[in-house]
Amino acid sequence: MLDTLILTVHILTASFWIGGMLFMVLALSPYVRKLPEDLSVKSYQEVGRRYSFWGTVIGLPLLFLTGLYNMNVMGVTWEDFFNFANDYAATLHHKVHLFLLTVILASIHDFYIGPRSHINRKFRITARIIGILNLILGIFIIYLAAKLRYGG
Template structure:
């Protein structure tokens, strides 16, 4: 039963992470762009701060911890993971590498570039590019997760 609960928590955290990014790109940004500049800046800063707390500070560590647990449940040893001993371990290896890249980009985006995006166009464009890259990485990770469901 604990295995199912941990997997459910993992899926909820992944849904929140990628779903939150999709919400920002598809729903929030088109709306906020129509607002006056001062309200636009404040809106992005407030939503970004809240999403960073839940998505980056809480969500990504939860994904990592539950992912490690799920790896153990699926019977993937550290030796399998690092030696690409089977398709499952190989796909998991790629998924974890993309996850760590996502973490690095999220930290840079959420705690350095994003909070400065109101300063100038360079920060604003950088924040948007890193956000889109992280969304693509998140969707790629979900693809690899689906691939793992079918054996890697």
């Protein structure tokens, strides 16, 4: 029962993380770009702050912890993980490395570039590029998760 609960939390948190990024790209951005610049900047800043708290500060550590637990449930040892002992461990290894890259990019985006995106065009474009890159990485991580479901 606990294993299922923790896997559910992991999937819900991943859904929130990716869903939030998709919402930003597909729904919020097209709408906010049509607003006057001062309101556009204010809207992005406010939504970004809120999403950063729930997505990055709460969500990413929760994904990491529940992921470690799930790794243990699946019987992958640290030795397996670092030695690519089987297809499952190898895919998991790649998934974790992409996740760590996502954490780094999200931290740079959410705590440095994003809050400064109102300063100039360079920050705005950099924030957009990092955000889209993180979305692509997140989608690929979900692909690897699906691959794990079928044995790696």
